[in-house]
Amino acid sequence: MRGALEVISPGLFTTVQDRGRIGYQDVGLPTSGPLDRISLRLANALVGNSPDTPALEMLIQGPALKVLARSVRVALVGCNARIEVRSGTARTIAAGTSVRLSRDDIFRIGNLGDSICAYLAIEGGPDVPAVLGSTSTFVRGAIGGFDGRRLQKNDFVPLKLADSSERAEATLPCTLDLALDQPIRVVLGPQADCFTADAVKTFLASAYTVSPQADRMGYRLAGPVLAHVKGHDIISDGTVTGAVQVPGSGQPIVLMVDNQTTGGYPKIATVISADVPVVARRRPGRAIRFVAVEVSEAVALRKAQEAALQQASEEIAKSFHQ
Amino acid sequence: MSARFLPAGDTAIVVEFGDRIDRSVNDRVLRLSAQVRAANLPGVVETVPTFRSLMVHYDPLVSDSASLIAAIEKLLDSGGEENAPRKLWRIPACYAESHAPDLSEVAQRTGLSTEEVVRLHRDTRFHVYMIGFVQGYPYMGDVPRALVLPRRPDPRVRVPAGSIAIAAGMTAIYPIESPGGWHLIGATPIRLFDPRSLRPALLSPGDAVQFEPVSAHEFDTIRTAVAADEYSVPCEMTMT
Numbered sequence: 001m002r003g004a005l006e007v008i009s010p011g012l013f014t015t016v017q018d019r020g021r022i023g024y025q026d027v028g029l030p031t032s033g034p035l036d037r038i039s040l041r042l043a044n045a046l047v048g049n050s051p052d053t054p055a056l057e058m059l060i061q062g063p064a065l066k067v068l069a070r071s072v073r074v075a076l077v078g079c080n081a082r083i084e085v086r087s088g089t090a091r092t093i094a095a096g097t098s099v100r101l102s103r104d105d106i107f108r109i110g111n112l113g114d115s116i117c118a119y120l121a122i123e124g125g126p127d128v129p130a131v132l133g134s135t136s137t138f139v140r141g142a143i144g145g146f147d148g149r150r151l152q153k154n155d156f157v158p159l160k161l162a163d164s165s166e167r168a169e170a171t172l173p174c175t176l177d178l179a180l181d182q183p184i185r186v187v188l189g190p191q192a193d194c195f196t197a198d199a200v201k202t203f204l205a206s207a208y209t210v211s212p213q214a215d216r217m218g219y220r221l222a223g224p225v226l227a228h229v230k231g232h233d234i235i236s237d238g239t240v241t242g243a244v245q246v247p248g249s250g251q252p253i254v255l256m257v258d259n260q261t262t263g264g265y266p267k268i269a270t271v272i273s274a275d276v277p278v279v280a281r282r283r284p285g286r287a288i289r290f291v292a293v294e295v296s297e298a299v300a301l302r303k304a305q306e307a308a309l310q311q312a313s314e315e316i317a318k319s320f321h322q
Numbered sequence: 323m324s325a326r327f328l329p330a331g332d333t334a335i336v337v338e339f340g341d342r343i344d345r346s347v348n349d350r351v352l353r354l355s356a357q358v359r360a361a362n363l364p365g366v367v368e369t370v371p372t373f374r375s376l377m378v379h380y381d382p383l384v385s386d387s388a389s390l391i392a393a394i395e396k397l398l399d400s401g402g403e404e405n406a407p408r409k410l411w412r413i414p415a416c417y418a419e420s421h422a423p424d425l426s427e428v429a430q431r432t433g434l435s436t437e438e439v440v441r442l443h444r445d446t447r448f449h450v451y452m453i454g455f456v457q458g459y460p461y462m463g464d465v466p467r468a469l470v471l472p473r474r475p476d477p478r479v480r481v482p483a484g485s486i487a488i489a490a491g492m493t494a495i496y497p498i499e500s501p502g503g504w505h506l507i508g509a510t511p512i513r514l515f516d517p518r519s520l521r522p523a524l525l526s527p528g529d530a531v532q533f534e535p536v537s538a539h540e541f542d543t544i545r546t547a548v549a550a551d552e553y554s555v556p557c558e559m560t561m562t
Contacts, residue, residue, distance in 0.1 A: 025379065026355075026370045027515070027523035029457040131517050141457050141498065143517050190328035190336045235343060236454060236461070238370040238377025240334040262372050262454030270331030273382055298332035299382045306383055 002127065003069025003159035007151050008106060011063035013215075016126055016145035016157075017119075018054040021134035025261040031241070032136040032144065033257050035117045035216060035280035038309060039078030039176065043121035045313040046075035046098040046170045048320060053125040054135040056151075059117050059215075060283070062109025063151060073100045073164035076109060077176060078118030078281065084108045096172040100164055115178055116214065116283040124161035138258060140217070173315045179278045183291045186244065186269035187298055191234060194266035195246070199226040203244075203268055204290055208252065212284045216258040218245075219279065221288060225250030226268060236264040242271035242279075244290075254279055272298035274305045323350050325398055327391050332382045335390060338375040343463065343491070347374045348451050352528045357397045363390060371527045372452045373461070408528055412556040413495070413510050415444065415486055415533035416541040421509035424474075428488070428505050432468055442466045443486075443507065443533060447562075448493060450529045458497035458515030458523040462531055465491050477503030484509045486533070508533070511545035512555050530560055 017040065020033025034040040034057055041051045049055075056063070062081065075098040076083050082092040083099060087106045093099040095118070101107060112118050128135050128146055137145025146157060192200055208223035232248040239245070243255045245265040254271060255263075256279075271279055272293065282288060293301075323346075328336040337354060340347045348371075355371040358378060365385025370377040380390055417425065417440045429436045448462035455461075465488055473489045478501060481487070485496045487504030496502060497514035510533075514524045525531065534556075536544065547553035 023368050024457070024522065025368055025377075026453065026527070027457060028453045028455060028459050029522070132520075132522060140500075143457075187329050187331050190330050235341065235373050236452070237338075237372045237375045238330070238334065238336060240330045240377070240379065242331050242333075260455060261370060262452065267330070270329070270334075272331055273333050295329050295332050295387045299386050302332060302382045 003072060003162040005072070005122070005157045005159065006066040006068055007153055007155040007157065008064040008066055010151040010153055010155070011058050011109070012061040013059040014063050014151040015057050015137035015139065016054045016128055017057040017136045018134055019052055020257065021132050021136050021138070021144065024132055025238075028261050029132070029141065029143070030138065030258050030261055032134070032138040032216075034119065035257055036078050036119070036277040038277045038305075040119045040121070041309060042172060042176060042312065043075050043077035043119040045316045046077065046096075046172065047073045047121045047123040048165065048317070049121060049123065049125060051313075053121070054128065055119045055121040055125065057117060057119055058109060058112060061111055062118065062120070064106060064108035067101050067103055067105045067107070068156070069103060069159055069161070070163040071100050071102050072159065072161070073098055073123035074107075075099070075121050075170075076118060077121070077172070079112040079115035080178070081109055081111065081113045081118065084110065096176060098169045100169065114180055114283065115281040117280055122159060123164045124159060127158040127160045140258060167320050170316050170319050173312050178281050180281065180286060182278055183289045184275050184279055185272045185293045185298065185301070186290050187272060187295050188269050188292050189267070190270070191266035192268055194228055194234065195268050196227045196229055199228075200268065202226060203252070204292055207287045207289050210282045210284045210286050210288060214284055216256055218253045218255045218259060219282070221252045221254065223251070226252060228266065232266065233264055234266050236262045239263045239267070240270060242273065242276045243267045244269045244271065256280065272301060274298065274301045323347070329387060330377065332387070334377050334379045335387055335394070336375050336377050337394060340374045343373045343451070345449060348449070351376050354394070354397065355527075358394065361393070361397060363393050365390065372454065407559045407561050408530055409526075410447070410530040410532065410558050410560040411525065412532055412534045413512060414536040414540070414544055415508045415510050416536050416538055417508040418538045420538055421541065422507050424505040425507045428469070428471065428507055431471055434468060439469060439507065440535065442469055443488070443493065444535050446532075448531045450525050450527050450531060452527050453523060453525065456498055456500050458525070460494055460514070460525045460531070462493045463491055465493050471505060473503040474505060477501055481506065482509070484511060486510055509541070511541050511548055512553070513548055524555060
């Protein structure tokens with residue numbers, strides 16, 4: 001018999017996400033995938049999965065799940081919350097450590113604490129069909145994941161494995177730095193010239209606050225108004241995850257992974273790819289400051305981040321055999 | 323036609339050919355898109371053509387913007403000017419009142435009869451400039467001058483899938499139910515986006531579209547056939 005997780009309570013917005021759906025932005029389909037690809041990858045590493053394996057992405061409030069398998073191994077990464085096991089032997093497991101749970105165990109991830117999003121990786125991963133090359137859920141388009149939607153109470157999420165492997169549990173080599181106060185690095189443009197010189201200065205000198213309107217499509221920020229030179233409409237052009245677009249209100253929106261692939265508002269700047277996961281973790285009410293870097297610096301930062309992630313993944317994999 | 327390169331962070335470059343919506347500008351965008359795809363440049367993940375610019379998405383772990391810009395400049399210099407034949411889709415459209423909630427208002431605001439609005443729309447061969455907004459949503463132009471209206475001041479929260487709409491000199495079809503601010507002047511029973519297919523979008527940028535009027539009864543017949551995967555949209559090749 002296949003394993004499954006029964007959804008006792010779904011959490012606020014829990015979806016299946018893998019690395020994303022690549023290659024369909026020209027027909028209007030966003031990549032979807034994880035808001036925080038770093039945490040997804042580390043969570044997968046802790047349970048011995050390849051980086052491509054889908055996991056559960058949670059926003060603000062995690063789910064309560066019941067194990068319907070001989071055993072499952074799970075790991076939580078991306079927040080400072082804990083996994084609370086509420087049946088069998090009651091215990092809590094900190095984020096960043098894997099745990100093996102047995103049949104009928106009920107475990108819960110409550111409020112995600114300081115972070116808005118986090119990942120629950122499951123050894124083997126959920127067993128959902130790939131749509132257009134990815135299992136990522138795009139809820140607005142009802143595509144991928146678990147029936148194209150977020151999890152609901154009484155869902156049974158099928159698992160690839162009915163049992164987990166016998167081995168020691170793994171812990172992140174060092175605590176994931178949520179970087180909740182780190183300034184966010186941006187490359188100015190593509191349409192910085194649609195804004196007054198003062199607006200660009202204000203954008204880089206002010207603290208913005210993540211507003212409650214933050215979802216997988218974009219995080220609206222609140223703060224000093226950014227003035228356009230001549231109107232807030234441009235001829236619709238391509239958008240990228242991390243783009244900071246500014247509509248008529250003058251309040252910026254950081255586009256995230258379910259963003260529209262094209263848009264008609266000017267983009268004052270673009271969050272560098274290394275820092276998109278950092279923005280992704282910022283909860284409503286938290287501050288964001290921006291600092292400008294050159295594209296070459298952004299690429300170097302991303303490469304350094306990739307090397308560190310690779311090293312962490314290797315250290316975790318080695319620990320399985322100790 | 324000179325190009326301007328704009329950075330979109332460290333994962334995309336915008337190649338911009340102008341600041342207007344124009345067939346010749348869009349043709350240049352589409353040609354470069356095909357060239358970049360054919361060139362298989364290392365690190366290029368995908369290209370997204372829009373009205374007047376091409377977005378080239380790349381993987382910063384494989385390539386960087388300076389070498390991509392150099393490679394794209396070479397492609398621009400080598401650019402062939404000939405237009406390839408393109409697909410002409412004949413899309414069934416029901417303009418009956420039951421399927422066209424804004425038709426009489428559009429007639430009123432343009433000073434035309436509803437019959438004239440329909441005739442102008444169905445007699446125009448449209449060009450698919452780009453796909454965006456939601457999956458499979460085609461921005462098609464150009465709408466005859468007499469039918470050019472601004473978007474509705476009060477966008478609808480829900481526009482049914484299949485709605486045919488006009489606004490701001492463009493016409494479009496809503497592939498899925500979504501919010502929308504365009505004027506709904508008809509509906510099509512066909513599927514514009516099918517995630518089961520490896521080429522999920524019916525229309526591609528650069529295709530041509532002509533609407534073929536059908537009755538409400540024919541609309542229902544076609545819709546039933548579409549649901550059973552027993553209908554394909556008539557398509558031919560054209561040079562214009």
